[in-house]
Amino acid sequence: MDTIYFDNNATTNIAPEVLNEMLPYLREFYGNPSSMHTFGGQLHRKIEEARQKVAKLIGAEPEEIIFTSCGTESDNAAIMSAAESFPNKRHIVTSRVEHPAVLNFCKHLARKGYRVTYIPVTKHGQINMDELLKALDEDTLIVSLMYANNETGVIFPIAEIVDFLKEKGILLHTDAVQAVGKVPIDISKMPVDMLSLSGHKLHAPKGVGALYVRKGTRFHPYIIGGHQEHGRRAGTENVASIAALGKACELAGENLYKEMQYLKGLRDKIENALLKLCPNTIINGDTNNRLPNTTNISFEYVEGEAILLRLNEFGICASSGSACTSGSLEPSHVLRAMGVPATAIHGSIRFSLSRYNTEAEVDKVIEVMPAIIKELRQFSPFGRDKQKTDSLSKN
Amino acid sequence: MWEYTDKVKEHFLHPKNIGEIENPDAVGDVGSIVCGDALRLYLRVDKDSGRIIDAKFQTFGCASAIASSSALTELIKGKNIDEALQITNQDIAEFLGGLPKEKMHCSVMGREALEAAVANYRGQPKVVEEEGRILCKCFNVTEEKIRKVAIENHITTVDEITDYTKAGGGCGECSGEIEAILRDIWSLKKPEKPAVQKKITNLQKIALIQEIIEREIRPGLQADSGDIELVDIDGNKVIVALRGMCTGCLMADVTIKGIQDKLKELVSEEIIVEAQ
Numbered sequence: 001m002d003t004i005y006f007d008n009n010a011t012t013n014i015a016p017e018v019l020n021e022m023l024p025y026l027r028e029f030y031g032n033p034s035s036m037h038t039f040g041g042q043l044h045r046k047i048e049e050a051r052q053k054v055a056k057l058i059g060a061e062p063e064e065i066i067f068t069s070c071g072t073e074s075d076n077a078a079i080m081s082a083a084e085s086f087p088n089k090r091h092i093v094t095s096r097v098e099h100p101a102v103l104n105f106c107k108h109l110a111r112k113g114y115r116v117t118y119i120p121v122t123k124h125g126q127i128n129m130d131e132l133l134k135a136l137d138e139d140t141l142i143v144s145l146m147y148a149n150n151e152t153g154v155i156f157p158i159a160e161i162v163d164f165l166k167e168k169g170i171l172l173h174t175d176a177v178q179a180v181g182k183v184p185i186d187i188s189k190m191p192v193d194m195l196s197l198s199g200h201k202l203h204a205p206k207g208v209g210a211l212y213v214r215k216g217t218r219f220h221p222y223i224i225g226g227h228q229e230h231g232r233r234a235g236t237e238n239v240a241s242i243a244a245l246g247k248a249c250e251l252a253g254e255n256l257y258k259e260m261q262y263l264k265g266l267r268d269k270i271e272n273a274l275l276k277l278c279p280n281t282i283i284n285g286d287t288n289n290r291l292p293n294t295t296n297i298s299f300e301y302v303e304g305e306a307i308l309l310r311l312n313e314f315g316i317c318a319s320s321g322s323a324c325t326s327g328s329l330e331p332s333h334v335l336r337a338m339g340v341p342a343t344a345i346h347g348s349i350r351f352s353l354s355r356y357n358t359e360a361e362v363d364k365v366i367e368v369m370p371a372i373i374k375e376l377r378q379f380s381p382f383g384r385d386k387q388k389t390d391s392l393s394k395n
Numbered sequence: 396m397w398e399y400t401d402k403v404k405e406h407f408l409h410p411k412n413i414g415e416i417e418n419p420d421a422v423g424d425v426g427s428i429v430c431g432d433a434l435r436l437y438l439r440v441d442k443d444s445g446r447i448i449d450a451k452f453q454t455f456g457c458a459s460a461i462a463s464s465s466a467l468t469e470l471i472k473g474k475n476i477d478e479a480l481q482i483t484n485q486d487i488a489e490f491l492g493g494l495p496k497e498k499m500h501c502s503v504m505g506r507e508a509l510e511a512a513v514a515n516y517r518g519q520p521k522v523v524e525e526e527g528r529i530l531c532k533c534f535n536v537t538e539e540k541i542r543k544v545a546i547e548n549h550i551t552t553v554d555e556i557t558d559y560t561k562a563g564g565g566c567g568e569c570s571g572e573i574e575a576i577l578r579d580i581w582s583l584k585k586p587e588k589p590a591v592q593k594k595i596t597n598l599q600k601i602a603l604i605q606e607i608i609e610r611e612i613r614p615g616l617q618a619d620s621g622d623i624e625l626v627d628i629d630g631n632k633v634i635v636a637l638r639g640m641c642t643g644c645l646m647a648d649v650t651i652k653g654i655q656d657k658l659k660e661l662v663s664e665e666i667i668v669e670a671q
Contacts, residue, residue: 303431305397305457309407323431324457329534329557329564331431342429379413380455381435382428 001315004361008201009150009178009294009352010319014244015203021247022205025240033237034228043239050246054210057249058176058195059186066211066232067242071177071198072101074211075144077222077233078173078194079105081213082142083114084220086171089141091115095127096337097151101196102144102175103333115139124286125154125338133164140170147176147195148183151321151334151350152285153294155183159190166191171217177201177209181252182291183260193217199241203354204248208241259355264292266353266362271295277370282344284335293353296321296335298344299373301382307349310372316365321348343382399458400492406462411469412451423512426504430534430561432456434464436508438471440516445475452508459491459498466490467505476513482506483547484559485595493596499559503544530572533565541573545580549599551606553577600662601628607661608635612654616641623654631665633658 005013031040033047048062055062068074079092079102094106096118103118110116117135120128127145136143143165148155158174165172173194179185180195181202187195191214199208213219213232225234252259275281280300299307304320311318321332323346330336335345351365399407416437426433432455439449450468454461466487471479484502488494494502514520527539544550544559553573557564563573595603608625616622621641626634635654637647644650647670655668 301428301455303456303460306407306461309404309458313408322457329431329561346428346431379410379453379461381424381433381453382455 004314004316004357004364006351006353006357006361006365007317007319008354008357009153009350011200011206012203012354013356014205015248015251017251018204018244018247022240022244025243029239033239034226043237046239046243047237050242053246053250053253054197055212057185057253058180058197058212059188060212061215063230064187064212064215066213066229067237067245068209068211068233069207069235069238070209071099071175071196071201072209073222074177074196074198074209075099075101075173075175076105077211078196078213079109079142079144080222081194081218081220082171082173083109085218086141089139091117091137091139092141093117093119093132093135093143095119095121095145095156097121097125097149097334098144098146099150099175099177102146106144119145121337122286123339125149125152125284125334126286126289127156127161129157129160132161136165136168136170140168142171142173144173144175147174147179147185148291149285149334150178151332152296152338153178153291153352154285155179155289155291157289158192162190162192178291178294181249181256182263182293184256187212187214199245199248202248202252204244205241208238208245210245255355260292262355263353263357266357266359267293267295267351269359270351270362270365271297273366274369277366278373282340284338284340284344284348294350295352296348296350298335298340299347299349300343301380302347302373302376303380304347304349306376306379307347307372310376311365311368314364314368316368319350319352321350322346397459397495397498399462399495402490402492403459403462403494406465406491407458410461410465412449412465412472413453414451415453416449416451421512421516423508423510423515425507425511426456427535428455432460432501432504434460434504434508436464436467436512438512438516440476445477447471447474447476447479456501456504457498459494459501460504462491463487463494463501463505464508467509471509476516479509480513482509484544485548489596493598496555496558496598499548500561503559530576531560531562531565531569534561536560536562538572538576541576542580545577549595549603551577551581551610603662604628604633604658604666607658608654611657611661616650621650623650626671631663631667633666633668634671635668636671 031043033043035041051062051065054065092106092114094102106116119132145156147158162172171193174192175196177196177198180197193214195212197210200206221232223234228234228237282298284296304322305324308320321335323329323331331345416439419437420440421438423436435453437451438447441448450472452464452468454464470482484506487502487505527537529535530538541562550556553563553570556562556573563570620639622638624636624638626636651668651670658666
């Protein structure tokens with residue numbers, strides 16, 4: 001059975017070109033870039049080449065890019081650096097729908113005495129700007145807001161927020177792990193102070209990421225040791241993966257607009273078909289400001305894990321915000337923050353696409369999904385009642 | 396990804412006895428859509444013999460909730476009401492070849508639906524949930540339920556209570572109170588053998604042995620500057636290593652014998668303890 005992979009916000013396959021780019025550094029070129037000899041030292045050039053490619057994708061200068069081990073490290077490092085650089089400020093602002101890499105790091109700092117404000121979102125998952133502006137004061141150290149949400153794909157208006165914070169002299173970090181390579185980002189037009197990105201979300205391998213730090217922004221290293229990355233991130237460079245990240249960014253940049261059109265076409269096809277074929281179905285999130293590859297659909301009165309395991313029988317990979325899939329007993333904090341009703345929150349399914357998905361795969365999902373939902377609703381004490389009332393109201 | 400047994404998968408993909416019974420003799424409703432799982436059990440009972448001649452269910456929930464419901468109906472069909480009430484949540488889990496520990500609450504839900512249906516059959520009012528004090532506000536779990544599940548399943552830690560009842564799995568505010576309840580239960584009476592003296596799963600046995608060694612045995616040895624370490628459990632053979640002052644102690648054999656007696660008393664008569 002072929003795998004139909006619609007879980008690209010979780011992770012992506014390594015692009016073949018990217019794999020080719022990294023293999024020499026796992027085989028013959030195993031040197032240490034810090035070495036004095038040519039064998040190792042020459043790798044330095046490869047790292048700088050990758051740095052340029054990453055910078056180019058987001059409109060940054062190469063020296064503003066620090067390579068890290070993952071998106072989580074980038075997020076942690078950004079917030080920690082702000083805290084270390086401005087020890088007198090003790091207030092952090094973030095949102096209720098952030099990735100755990102930011103959310104739990106903020107909770108960690110709260111236990112250390114920081115004041116943290118979690119800004120609520122609207123029912124469409126959009127940041128509540130009034131609440132954000134109200135939360136800021138002279139003690140505010142940093143605002144950390146995601147560029148695009150991993151569960152719903154909702155894009156925050158970071159450019160607008162930047163303008164406002166600049167006046168107040170507050171740092172802005174954006175977790176753009178889900179956005180980089182999926183939508184155009186131009187740092188030169190949107191002057192955030194720090195931005196996180198991750199390799200494995202854009203067809204590079206797991207275990208590599210980057211943090212953009214605007215020139216002139218005070219920075220304190222999070223991982224301390226050797227002089228790598230100009231002393232901003234110690235640890236021998238992961239050359240193969242850094243080369244891979246460079247290549248992946250280059251690929252993403254080359255075809256960005258064409259891919260966005262392609263993905264939006266596929267995504268809209270799934271969404272429209274399922275809305276039509278499955279009654280009591282809701283799209284979660286601001287459909288006007290959303291990543292083109294993501295859809296988050298709630299199938300009311302059905303439980304998400306059950307849907308996923310049924311899809312799994314057809315080789316289809318997706319994810320859910322239901323409690324049973326979260327690893328805790330609470331359903332998605334993102335959908336809860338949006339006020340999605342309990343009847344819908346447990347039955348939420350996210351399909352996230354990549355350039356490697358095909359229309360035939362989309363058609364397969366459209367073919368199997370309605371029957372799965374119908375059957376599980378027949379299992380459910382709520383689904384049966386609901387379908388009855390629906391058919392009554394239709395007659 | 397959950398590690399489900401083939402039996403769980405089978406009862407999830409092809410559940411038995413799904414649907415409604417028209418004019419049932421009893422209905423048991425437990426759970427809610429807010430909490431993420433709910434089960435409605437229908438029974439057809441033969442008035443004269445008290446035998447359950449048909450059982451059907453409808454479940455909103457994950458794969459293990461659907462499989463547990465299916466297992467429950469298979470287990471109770473053909474039994475009379477009193478026999479059916481002997482079925483524990485452990486029986487449901489065992490029928491399925493075991494459940495991931497985080498999913499044990501699905502088997503507990505099955506057992507509760509059975510109790511609710513029997514109460515309904517006997518014309519007893521729906522009480523259970525409202526009666527006790529709600530301890531876990533996130534999942535509406537009463538103190539009474541926590542006590543009951545803890546005793547029936549021989550639970551000694553808050554994490555296990557969460558796995559079995561969900562209590563403490565939300566905001567976590569009640570975990571201190573759950574801990575106090577567990578202390579209260581197990582300080583009054585020593586953790587006794589599971590009420591019904593029947594097969595506990597290997598995993599449960601291992602957990603129980605670890606727990607007893609940690610709580611009942613090591614503190615005493617450590618007080619005398621000794622210690623032991625659990626090395627392995629092979630069936631009923633428990634292998635330990637003596638540490639600290641216990642190493643080479645002339646009384647080591649007596650110590651091992653003492654540990655064995657304790658485990659015989661609390662886990663199983665068949666336990667043998669050996670030093671490595």
